[in-house]
Amino acid sequence: MPSKKYDLVIANGRVIDPALGFGKEAHVFVKDGKIAKIEKESASITREMKSLSDEQFIDATGKLVVPGLIDIHVHLREPGREDEETVESGCRAAASGGFTSLCCMPNTTPCIDNQETVKFVQDRAKNADARVYVIGAITKGRLGVELSEIGDLVNMGAVGITDDGTYLQDAQVMRHALEYAKMFDIPVMQHAEDSQLCDGAIMNESYESTRLGLRGAPPVAEEIAVQRDISLCRLTGGRLHIQHISTRAGVDAVRRAKAEGINVTCEVTPHHLILTDDEIGKAFNTNLRVNPPIRSEADREAVVEGLIDGTIDCIASDHAPHSEEEKDCEFDKAPPGMIGLETSLGLIKTYIIDKGYLSWADAIAKMTVNPARILGLPGGTMAIDSPADIVIINPDKKWTVRADKFRSLSKNSPYIGWKLNARVEKTILGGRIVYEV
Amino acid sequence: MSKLSSRHLLGLEGVPASDISLILDTAESFREVLDRKIKKVPTLRGITILNLFYEASTRTRISFELAEKRLSADTVNFSTSTSSVKKGESLRDTVQNIEAMKIDMVVVRHGSTGAPYFLTQCMDSNIINAGDGAHEHPTQALLDMYTIRQKYGKLDGLRVVLVGDVKHSRVIRSNIWGLKTMGASVALCGPATLMPYEIEQLGCDVYTDIDEALDGADVVNVMRIQLERQQSGLFPSQREYTNLFGINKERLKRLRKNYTIMHPGPMNRGVEITSEVADGPRSVILEQVTNGQAVRMAVLYLLRGQDEGVEDAE
Numbered sequence: 141m142p143s144k145k146y147d148l149v150i151a152n153g154r155v156i157d158p159a160l161g162f163g164k165e166a167h168v169f170v171k172d173g174k175i176a177k178i179e180k181e182s183a184s185i186t187r188e189m190k191s192l193s194d195e196q197f198i199d200a201t202g203k204l205v206v207p208g209l210i211d212i213h214v215h216l217r218e219p220g221r222e223d224e225e226t227v228e229s230g231c232r233a234a235a236s237g238g239f240t241s242l243c244c245m246p247n248t249t250p251c252i253d254n255q256e257t258v259k260f261v262q263d264r265a266k267n268a269d270a271r272v273y274v275i276g277a278i279t280k281g282r283l284g285v286e287l288s289e290i291g292d293l294v295n296m297g298a299v300g301i302t303d304d305g306t307y308l309q310d311a312q313v314m315r316h317a318l319e320y321a322k323m324f325d326i327p328v329m330q331h332a333e334d335s336q337l338c339d340g341a342i343m344n345e346s347y348e349s350t351r352l353g354l355r356g357a358p359p360v361a362e363e364i365a366v367q368r369d370i371s372l373c374r375l376t377g378g379r380l381h382i383q384h385i386s387t388r389a390g391v392d393a394v395r396r397a398k399a400e401g402i403n404v405t406c407e408v409t410p411h412h413l414i415l416t417d418d419e420i421g422k423a424f425n426t427n428l429r430v431n432p433p434i435r436s437e438a439d440r441e442a443v444v445e446g447l448i449d450g451t452i453d454c455i456a457s458d459h460a461p462h463s464e465e466e467k468d469c470e471f472d473k474a475p476p477g478m479i480g481l482e483t484s485l486g487l488i489k490t491y492i493i494d495k496g497y498l499s500w501a502d503a504i505a506k507m508t509v510n511p512a513r514i515l516g517l518p519g520g521t522m523a524i525d526s527p528a529d530i531v532i533i534n535p536d537k538k539w540t541v542r543a544d545k546f547r548s549l550s551k552n553s554p555y556i557g558w559k560l561n562a563r564v565e566k567t568i569l570g571g572r573i574v575y576e577v
Numbered sequence: 578m579s580k581l582s583s584r585h586l587l588g589l590e591g592v593p594a595s596d597i598s599l600i601l602d603t604a605e606s607f608r609e610v611l612d613r614k615i616k617k618v619p620t621l622r623g624i625t626i627l628n629l630f631y632e633a634s635t636r637t638r639i640s641f642e643l644a645e646k647r648l649s650a651d652t653v654n655f656s657t658s659t660s661s662v663k664k665g666e667s668l669r670d671t672v673q674n675i676e677a678m679k680i681d682m683v684v685v686r687h688g689s690t691g692a693p694y695f696l697t698q699c700m701d702s703n704i705i706n707a708g709d710g711a712h713e714h715p716t717q718a719l720l721d722m723y724t725i726r727q728k729y730g731k732l733d734g735l736r737v738v739l740v741g742d743v744k745h746s747r748v749i750r751s752n753i754w755g756l757k758t759m760g761a762s763v764a765l766c767g768p769a770t771l772m773p774y775e776i777e778q779l780g781c782d783v784y785t786d787i788d789e790a791l792d793g794a795d796v797v798n799v800m801r802i803q804l805e806r807q808q809s810g811l812f813p814s815q816r817e818y819t820n821l822f823g824i825n826k827e828r829l830k831r832l833r834k835n836y837t838i839m840h841p842g843p844m845n846r847g848v849e850i851t852s853e854v855a856d857g858p859r860s861v862i863l864e865q866v867t868n869g870q871a872v873r874m875a876v877l878y879l880l881r882g883q884d885e886g887v888e889d890a891e
Contacts, residue, residue, distance in 0.1 A: 342690075350773035351590070352690050353711030353747060358774075423698075424691035468669060470689035472710070 146171050147571050149192055152184045153200025153532065157207055158505035159521035168205055170528040173570040177524060200532050203565060206504050207522050208240025208529030210511045211481060213304075213383060213407060213456035216272070218264060219257070220249030224550050225461040227261060230481070231268035233459070233548040235575035237481040238564040240270055240529035241512075241519050246277040247305040253277035253288040258296040269567075269574040271529070273299045273517060278317045278328060284308050287320060294324040299515045302329035304383060305431075307365055309335045314369060318378030327379040327405065327514060332365035332390065333357060333432050342472045344417045344433040352421050354472060357433050363389035370397040373404055381514055382406035384458050386432040388442030395451040405514045407456040408443050410480060410487040415554065416440050426467045426474035427554040430460070447506070448497055454511040455503075457484045461550030479548050483541055485533070486560030494561055500535070528571040537563040581879050585704040587693045588713035589754040597759060600875050601723050607878070608871035610647065620878055621650035625680045627702070628654045629672065631687040636842055636866065637707050637717070641684045644873035653680070668692065669699045676700045682881060685709070703880045711745045716876060717841055718751035720869040722759060724861050725796055727868065728837050733760035736833075738790050740766045740822060741800025741849060744773045748800060748841050753779050766790035767822060770811045787822050791831035798839040799824050799850045815848055825851045829859075837861055 148170040155166040155178060167179040187197040211234065217225035225233075227244075234242050244261060246252035252261065258274045265272035276293035278301045280286045290301060301321060308314045308330060317328050338357040343349050345356025366382055370393055373380040385391055385406045397404045415434040419425070428434060446452040460477025467474050488507070492498050498506070512520030519529050541558045543551045567575035581596050589597070610618055626645045630638055638654070645652045655675070666674075672683065682703040685693050690710035697704050708714040726732055737756055739749045743765050756763050757780050765776065766784040777783050784790035791797065802818055812818050829836065838850075838860040846852045855862060 345774050347775040347778050350776050351750075351779070353713075353745070353750060354690050356774065421691075424694055465667070469667060470687070470695060471691045472689045 146176060146190075146192070146196065148196055148198070148528070148568070149190055150198045150200050150205050150530065150532065153203045153205035155205045155522070156501050156504050157522045158501050159207070159509040160523055163501050168522060168530065170568075170571045173528050173572070175522045175524055175526050175528050178522060198532065198566065202534075204500065204533040204535050206531055206533065207508045207520055208531050208567065208569065209238045209485065209507045210241040210517060210520055211239045211457050211459065211484065211507075212243040212454065212511045212515060213409070214242040214244050214459045214481065215247065215461065215477070216244040216261070217248065217461055219260060224463050225548060227264035227272060228268050229547065229549045230459070230461075231265065231270035231272065233479070233481045233546065235269040235567045235569070236547050236564060237483070238485045238531040238533065238567055239481060240531070240567060240569045241273065241517060242270055242481075243273045243275050243299065243515065245302065245304045246275055247282060251277050251282050253280050253282065253293075255292045255296040258293060258298055262297060269569060271519070271569070273297075273515065275300045275302050275304075275329065277301065278303045278308055279313060282306065284310055284313060287313070287316060290320055290324065294326060298326070299517065300326050300329050300381065302331065302383065304329065304331045307331050307333050307335050311368060311372065315372050315376060318372055318376040318380065322376065322378045325379070325516070327381040329381040329383050330365070330369050332362050332369065332382050332385070334361040334365045337361035337364070341433070342429065343420055344435045346417055346436045348417045348421060348436070357431075359387040359389060359435065359439060362387045362432060363393060366390045366393045370394070370402060370404055373397070374400070374402050378403070380404045384409050384412065384432055384456070385446070385452060386412040386435050386443060387439045391442050391446035391451055395446065395449070398451065405453045406451070407454045407511070408447055408452045409456060409458045410484050411478065411554070412440065412443050413447065414440070414487060414491045419554075420471070424471040425554055426469065426471055427478050427552045429471060429474050429476050430458070430478055431476040444492070444497055447492070452506075453514060454506045455484065455488060456511065457481055459548075461548055462552045464551060467552050477552065479546070479550055479553050482546055482548065483553060483555050483560065485564060486539070486541075486562055487555065489535065489562035490560045528568060530568040531564055532566040532568075533562055534565050535562050539563050580882065584880060585693070585697055586715050586876055586880060587697070587704065587706050589715045589718055589751045589758070590713065592754070592758065594758050597719070597722070597755060600719055600872065600879060601726055603875035603879055604723050604868070604871040607874040608868065610874075611867060611870055617647050617649060619649045621645070621648040621881060624682065624881055625651045625653065626682040626684060626877070627675055627680045628652060629683055629685045630654070630656045630707075631685070631692070632708070634686050634707070637686065640866070640869045641707060641873055644870050644877060647870070648874055648877055650877070668695065672696055672700050676702060682877065705876060705880065708747050711747050711750070713751045714747040715751045715755075716869070716873050717748045718755045719876070720865055720872040721752055721798060721839060721841070722755050723868045723872050724839065724865050725837065727864070728861065729795070732756065735761045735796060736764065736794040737761050737796040737798060738764045738766060738794045739798050739800065740787065740790070740824065741802055742771045742806060743767050743776060744771045745803070745806070746800050752798065753781055764790050764794065768812045768818070771806065787828060788831055791828055793831070793833060795833050795835070796837045796839060797824060797832065798841070800841065801843060801845060802849045819848055823849055823851065824854050826853050826857075829854065839865060841865065
């Protein structure tokens with residue numbers, strides 16, 4: 141239609157775009173899958189005023205209009221465990237959680253340590269409801285011994301590397317990874333838990349593990365891992381990203397490193413911000429088993445502080461689907477991991493924003509522009525000509541998490557039955573509505 | 578007060594003193610049955626009990642089985658070596674299938690903390706924990722307390738020292754909860770590598786010097802030291818363990834005059850305890866085993882009594 145000026149207008153909402161330092165009532169205009177303009181005039185508009193069809197007009201009065209959220213820590217399970225999640229189902233789950241971009245971890249079967257597997261995942265994601273960026277394995281087979289063909293991975297589009305799920309225990313290999321990845325300006329993302337100190341661990345080492353007689357992963361295992369890698373990062377001048385940080389000492393180490401000017405970033409999960417290990421003994425809910433483990437209250441408070449003061453750059457879910465069969469068992473026999481894409485935003489609103497720890501703008505920054513910058517991703521902003529990845533949030537809508545409503549193929553969430561205080565209304569990917577409540 | 582506050586016995590943490598007293602009092606009447614010529618009462622006639630043993634056990638399994646038989650219950654035994662677990666059947670499926678054959682109570686021993694709780698969530702039977710991981714072993718602690726009470730007429734005010742691998746011991750954990758609830762004071766002693774994080778928060782005095790730990794105590798309950806702990810580097814050698822923590826006659830001088838020696842078995846003679854002490858006049862190790870029968874009979878009787886009227890124990 142030659143007369144059509146805009147494909148979509150999102151009117152009357154409160155637009156928050158931390159990348160632009162923008163936060164007020166405005167109208168967002170989308171054309172050809174991109175942001176065409178943001179009109180800051182305060183007067184509200186109606187569909188008729190702009191001669192738009194129903195499909196072209198969204199009245200977002202009372203809603204937040206923010207850049208599509210970005211989750212840089214997601215397990216899609218494809219290839220290998222398509223019963224638990226596929227690229228397609230994971231992206232559907234992402235869309236309903238307000239995420240338009242995600243980074244998938246390479247610990248699939250086979251793992252993503254070569255071009256073909258990167259390509260396979262990218263192909264599967266072509267028509268998906270979210271943009272998928274692939275993180276490659278640091279080492280071949282994630283065995284921690286020889287570097288993957290990192291140049292190949294990057295050429296195919298990998299945006300970072302990690303052996304997530306296990307710590308890269310060999311300091312020499314980690315040193316080489318940081319040096320080598322520097323050539324491609326990508327971060328080395330580390331699951332920072334010393335494997336020997338965590339051998340056989342089922343939960344956090346604390347009074348609770350003592351009480352329950354379960355083997356504990358001591359917080360110092362994270363501190364040592366983080367500290368070692370910071371030292372290697374200083375030595376090599378590479379880029380280090382600490383995944384799912386969970387302890388006071390880990391956060392303190394990153395804070396000191398940043399003050400020193402070392403190129404380190406880190407992420408935190410909603411569960412490490414919210415849950416504590418005293419929940420485990422109440423009903424042995426296997427969905428509380430996760431690595432790194434949920435910690436004690438003192439560590440939880442410390443990661444919240446780190447989030448507030450900016451030591452922690454971004455929030456990532458570590459969405460880790462597991463089948464019901466695998467989780468319906470004795471606590472120590474359950475595989476670690478919980479899903480998170482569909483609850484992240486609601487949890488952050490309820491337990492971080494509503495508690496006064498972060499403003500909406502700061503929270504959105506940690507779920508959009510900040511993760512985008514760590515990995516050099518497009519998006520995370522509604523600047524003119526950016527992809528029209530937008531999420532419309534009802535900031536006060538209360539809802540209850542229900543297992544039968546998950547779009548993920550897995551239901552392993554400890555939040556089932558929880559009441560959350562904000563809900564995604566619509567998710568728009570490149571100008572196309574991919575989710576509506 | 579003639580009823581327990583729960584229809585399961587999963588552990589002693591949080592179990593009120595009134596429940597523990599009721600079990601110990603009830604055990605006294607069953608203890609008397611064991612000295613009769615005919616050691617059998619009709620109390621649980623018509624009740625079917627499953628002994629579900631996911632871990633090897635000789636003493637506890639036989640003790641429960643005899644207790645059940647002496648209460649006239651029907652019993653079935655399950656052990657993992659001869660079951661479908663080898664074929665990969667889940668715990669939920671296993672117990673739901675057995676329960677479909679109409680059983681009433683389950684005695685469970687399992688390597689995983691919380692497995693007895695898991696059973697309460699997937700079946701209707703009364704669940705009795707016969708040891709879950711390093712978490713709890715409540716009937717062992719109850720029989721230990723019964724034996725102490727038999728000896729001293731009370732638990733309140735006594736000093737009990739538990740010696741050994743605190744980190745991996747469910748017997749120690751259950752003893753701590755039970756003894757504290759009943760007013761005893763508890764001291765722990767063992768290598769620092771086998772002391773779990775913040776164990777003192779359970780309300781115990783923690784020692785790594787055995788002589789200090791024994792000083793002025795009434796009861797020493799010596800735990801088996803598992804040799805695989807040495808192999809995983811938690812102490813340098815059996816010899817050094819014996820030197821530092823082994824209970825021998827010389828060390829007993831630290832104790833109060835009327836002291837008692839206990840061990841839940843199986844013993845490594847010459848390692849954590851010398852034969853001289855284990856077989857000495859102050860040892861109640863075999864009485865513990867006999868009392869275990871009475872305590873388990875009491876637990877089975879009282880838990881079943883929660884659900885329906887059963888014939889009187891007398």
